[in-house]
Amino acid sequence: MTRTRGFVLAGLLVALLLGGIVSYYASTQPDGLNKVAADQGIPGAAGHASDGSPVAGYATKGVDDRRLSKGIAVTSGVLVCFALGGALTWSVRRRNAGSAESPTDAATGAR
Amino acid sequence: MHIPDGFVDAQVSLAFGAVAVGGVALCLRGARNELDERTAPMAGLTAAFIFAVQALNFPVAAGTSGHLLGGALAAILVGPWTGALCVTVVLMVQGLFFADGGLSALGLNVTNMALTTALVGWLTFRAVRFVAPRTKAGVVAASFVAALLSVPAAALMFVLEFALGGTADVSIGAVFTAMVGVHVLIGLGEAFITAFTVASVLAVRPDLVYGARDLIPALQIRTAAPRQEAR
Numbered sequence: 595m596t597r598t599r600g601f602v603l604a605g606l607l608v609a610l611l612l613g614g615i616v617s618y619y620a621s622t623q624p625d626g627l628n629k630v631a632a633d634q635g636i637p638g639a640a641g642h643a644s645d646g647s648p649v650a651g652y653a654t655k656g657v658d659d660r661r662l663s664k665g666i667a668v669t670s671g672v673l674v675c676f677a678l679g680g681a682l683t684w685s686v687r688r689r690n691a692g693s694a695e696s697p698t699d700a701a702t703g704a705r
Numbered sequence: 706m707h708i709p710d711g712f713v714d715a716q717v718s719l720a721f722g723a724v725a726v727g728g729v730a731l732c733l734r735g736a737r738n739e740l741d742e743r744t745a746p747m748a749g750l751t752a753a754f755i756f757a758v759q760a761l762n763f764p765v766a767a768g769t770s771g772h773l774l775g776g777a778l779a780a781i782l783v784g785p786w787t788g789a790l791c792v793t794v795v796l797m798v799q800g801l802f803f804a805d806g807g808l809s810a811l812g813l814n815v816t817n818m819a820l821t822t823a824l825v826g827w828l829t830f831r832a833v834r835f836v837a838p839r840t841k842a843g844v845v846a847a848s849f850v851a852a853l854l855s856v857p858a859a860a861l862m863f864v865l866e867f868a869l870g871g872t873a874d875v876s877i878g879a880v881f882t883a884m885v886g887v888h889v890l891i892g893l894g895e896a897f898i899t900a901f902t903v904a905s906v907l908a909v910r911p912d913l914v915y916g917a918r919d920l921i922p923a924l925q926i927r928t929a930a931p932r933q934e935a936r
Contacts, residue, residue, distance in 0.1 A: 598743050601910050605750045613757030621762040621770035626887040627706045627863065629769040634880055636873040639711035642804035650804040652760065668760045671798055675756040679794045680749025683787060686733055687740035 606676060613668035617652075618661050706774065706859060706888075707799065708814055708866075710807030717870025722812030728820040729793055735786030739915065747913055748783045752791040754902075755779060756798065763894050771891030776822025777830065777855040778899040781848050781916040782906065785827035792819035817862040826855040830916055844917045845904045852899035856892035860884040 624632060631638065648655045649667040657663040713721075740748065755775035762770035775795070779788030796814050799805040806814045830851035837843035864884050868877045906914050912921055 598746070598910075598913070601913065602746045602750050606753055609750070609754045609757040612754075613760055617757070617760040620760060620772075621764045623762070623764060623768050623770040625706060625762060626765070626769060626771050626860070626884070626891050627708065630880065630883040630887060631712065633883060634873070634875045636712055636867075636871070636875060636880075638709040639807065642710065643808050644801055644804040647802050647804060649802055652803055652805070667803070668757065671760075671803060672753045672757045674798050674802070675795055676749045676753035678749075678798065679752025679791050680746055682790060682794060683736065683740050683748035683783075684745040686737050687742065687745045688737055 606672075609672050609676075610669055613672045614665040617668045618664055706814075706818060706856075706863070706891075707796075707806030708810040708817075708863065710809045711872060712807075713810065713813055713866050714870040714872055715809070717866060718809050718813055720812075721816045721866060725793075725812040725815035725820065728816065729790065732786045732789045732793075732820075736784070736790055739784030739787045744783060744787070744913075744915075748787050748791055751779050751783050751788070752794045755792060756795045758898060759795065759799075765890040765894065766887060769887055771856075771887070771894055773895055773898050774818050774822050774856060774859060776819055776824075776859075777826025777848070777852040777895070778902055780823040780827040781830055781844075781851065781899070781903055782914060784915040785823050787915075788827070789819045789823035792823065813863075813866050817859040817866075821859050821862050822855040825858040826851040827916075829854050834916070839920065841904075841907045841911065841917070841920065844907060844914065844920070845900050848903040848916075849896045849900040853892045853896040856895045857885055857888045860888035 623629075642650070644650055649670060652664055652667045652671075653660075654663045654666040657666060755773065755778065758773045759775065760772070762772045765771045774792070776788060776792050779791045782788065783791065793815050796806060796811065796819060800808050800811050800814070830847045833847035833850045834843060837846055861884075864877065864881045867880055871877075871880075903914060903916075907917060911917055
């Protein structure tokens with residue numbers, strides 16, 4: 595159990611580094627769908643309902659430095675996905691499946 | 706591959722919204738058998754990792770980029786039902802907070818990038834594993850092929866949706882050719898990222914790869930054998 599927690603925390607660190615630092619160097623060209631739409635002349639909507647969000651477009655509002663702006667935005671998204679994904683799956687998980695290990699978990703304080 | 710608002714009309718968007726709701730409801734039921742105290746945090750990590758790697762657009766052709774979709778990867782790591790839920794969480798966060806993917810198109814995007822990729826990815830993974838050797842290398846090879854096919858499958862779903870409710874009067878044949886062409890290339894990127902990630906997790910914690918659970922008994926017997934006596 596504790597080893598699984600260590601793996602999850604290490605994996606989260608990798609995700610935070612990829613999202614927070616490496617993403618700055620990602621390609622800024624339109625993705626496959628947007629390129630095809632532009633080439634074929636498919637017009638999309640001009641704005642987005644979430645344009646007022648503090649991290650709309652993967653840029654943090656009020657942060658001028660582009661590297662920091664994107665880093666903060668993507669990092670926050672990684673943490674929100676971890677929390678929401680973990681909470682959702684935790685809520686639908688199988689209960690009393692590992693009844694033998696559950697008391698041990700509670701006693702050791704491990705998850 | 707996030708569809709913005711305005712590419713597909715309201716009726717078809719609404720219809721695929723219903724498809725997405727039904728699909729997610731099925732996933733919530735199916736995920737119950739994949740999830741326990743140990744795997745639920747892994748699902749959270751999978752969602753977080755996919756969000757991060759989706760921000761890493763890689764160049765594929767002149768003036769075009771692609772990014773991981775992640776449905777095949779998630780299905781292999783945490784199971785197909787849970788995997789589709791992980792990508793759905795990512796798509797909702799992207800649409801609601803990052804203005805990425807239209808909110809009216811959320812059902813289309815969940816159908817293409819979460820449900821289709823997890824379904825096609827998982828079925829392909831199972832099919833390749835059926836004929837591949839029962840080894841870690843076999844799992845990695847199956848992951849590669851599953852991811853490779855999952856991306857053009859999602860692109861085909863977009864072509865179907867656009868054929869049913871496209872707002873622009875353009876040739877469906879041209880959209881089909883262009884979409885499939887570029888997404889075969891993006892699928893290659895998806896395949897390399899997925900195979901590398903699955904291989905990395907297999908190297909440290911093979912027991913945490915849902916699609917490789919059948920390898921675990923063999924591995925345990927090997928590690929349980931006392932080394933000194935064997936030499």
